[in-house]
Amino acid sequence: MDVLNSTSSATLPGQKTPFEIAFGITPDISALVQYTFYEPIYYHSTEASFPNTNEQPGRWLGVARNVGDALTYYVLTHNNTVIARSVLR
Numbered sequence: 001m002d003v004l005n006s007t008s009s010a011t012l013p014g015q016k017t018p019f020e021i022a023f024g025i026t027p028d029i030s031a032l033v034q035y036t037f038y039e040p041i042y043y044h045s046t047e048a049s050f051p052n053t054n055e056q057p058g059r060w061l062g063v064a065r066n067v068g069d070a071l072t073y074y075v076l077t078h079n080n081t082v083i084a085r086s087v088l089r
Contacts (some may be wrong), residue, residue, distance in 0.1 A: 002032060002063055031071055035060040035088070043075045044087035055089065 005019045006027040012018065019027040035041065042055040061074040067084040075085050 006032065028070070031063045031073075034071075035073070037062065038076075041075065042089045043077075043083070043085040060088070 006017055006029050008015045008017050012021055017027055019025075037060065039060045041058055041060050043058045045054055045056040048054045048056070057078055059076040061076055061082065064072040064074050064084040068086050072084050072086040073088060075083050075088070077083060
């Protein structure tokens with residue numbers, strides 16, 4: 001839904017985005033250009049301890065709008081739970 005609301009359309013006045021029509025400002029797409037849906041990523045895990053790495057494999061699901069800062073994302077972990085993380089690679 002974030003991508004559709006941030007994409008301009010020739011059918012809208014002035015070829016604006018739906019977000020621009022609704023709120024009058026250009027949307028910030030910086031959170032959407034780093035990853036694609038279901039892309040394999042590594043996220044920071046607080047459960048690992050030395051000498052194991054703090055990085056765990058996961059899948060990028062999208063932007064977590066109501067959690068953390070502007071660049072916080074939903075991640076599908078290896079055991080199929082969804083968590084919000086802002087430290088990804």
